[in-house]
Amino acid sequence: MAGGIIMNQSGGKEYPGKMTLFVFFACLVASSGGLIFGYDIGISGGVTSMDSFLSKFFPSVYRKEKEVVTTNQYCKFDSQLLTLFTSSLYLAALIASFFASAVTRVFGRKWSMFAGGITFLVGAAINGAAENVFMLILGRILLGIGVGFANQSVPVYLSEMAPAKLRGMLNIGFQLMITIGIFAANLINYGTSKIAGGWGWRVSLGLAAVPAAIITVGSLILPDTPNSLIERGHDEKAQTMLSKIRGTTDIRDEYDDLVAASEESKTVKHPWRNITEKKYRAQLTMAILIPFFQQLTGINVIMFYAPVLFKTIGFADDASLVSAVITGLVNMFATFVSIISADKAGRRFLFLQGGTQMLICQIIVGTLIGIQFGTSGVATISRGYAVCIVFFICVYVAGFAWSWGPLGWLVPSEIFPLEIRSAGQSINVSVNMFFTFVIGQAFLTLLCHLKFGLFYFFGGWVLIMTVFIALFLPETKNVPIEEMVLVWKRHWFWGNFIANEDVHVGGNKV
């Protein structure tokens, strides 16, 4: 029965089969779910700095911004109402991901993606046509629901479709699409901010319909994953699909493992209660801490506020928008490093290397800003000096783009056993969204109070998370997804939480 099975370096099985064109395209289409998330991250900052948008929807903020003449660069942009507009979406996404968990489990991954796409589409239309704050907020909530559904289902879909040894590469397609979405949004804002009639913001917000249409239509043609088909009782379809995506009929062993995982999962009636059991402690800890740490790298300070930050260090309007475009490009291209290395060098290596790089850059940027602006926040700095700061910010962004960015979505999607996978992914999404919200909301105030120390603050967190990874995250590259429990069982710390009889792989206890 062991067919062509071999063990790989990580001690997991290696199933027969190769990467087929079919699986490649299925993953490409599904990854486009990342576009809607990325587009949104990149678009709001620019829109909320457009005068025509502010004077129409937030006249008080607009007046205040025009009136306030402060020389303290750190405190120039502090406005809670406006940041609430940006970050409200993340609250909606947080709540939606819990509903998405049930849809993903009961109806399959594909319908969850569809639900995400179509809700986002409606939200984009309402936002583009907004006449009052109510329409604006309603649109934001729908966009948030869309993101909640897509981020819940896409990473799980990708990890289930991919052959184990290419799972990193295919899953990171999602992060790549996020970065493409951010970059496209930066460019679009740059163009629409120059539209004279004052309706540029409508174009920016309305164009969100494009990525939404891509994932909505795309999800309709996507096949569901064998794991989900078995979970929902479609055994034959699952076999056909597995052999189609692996490009071989020699799928017995992988199929048996999937069935065993599904049998196991049927004994779990309440994933939300079960996930708190001792044997899942490792996975639960990761589902909470990985997204928490990802946001505590401080990356969204750059993604949301790059133009503001660059204005703070003295760039003119146009130059700061251009710098934001540059960081967007770096973010996108650096993602390829993880695409090619996550399955070879491994997740741990990237986490540790990327974390160290980010930490060094944060110390340098904080110090460079501190030297010039001190605590008073008053200074004019030379162009060369500002360029130097932007350079180190780019190196920091690159470090994130090949570590915590993609791995923050990849690792949580591959570590859960089937029975709690959807629930686990919801926790991941909602923790991520919650802290995206918190940082989005608190950044301007933090900058005003911590000043250049803000970079040290995030640097401190990066140090903590890097040590955490070194001690507590086992390597998951190349391990078949339904065998992941073996990895936890072998870990020096987490192994203590898992009893021998809790380890079922391919129907056998180990």
Ligand code: BGC
């Ligand atoms: C994070 C986002 C971030 C983006 C930057 C994603 O992995 O979840 O919060 O804005 O990466 O590329």
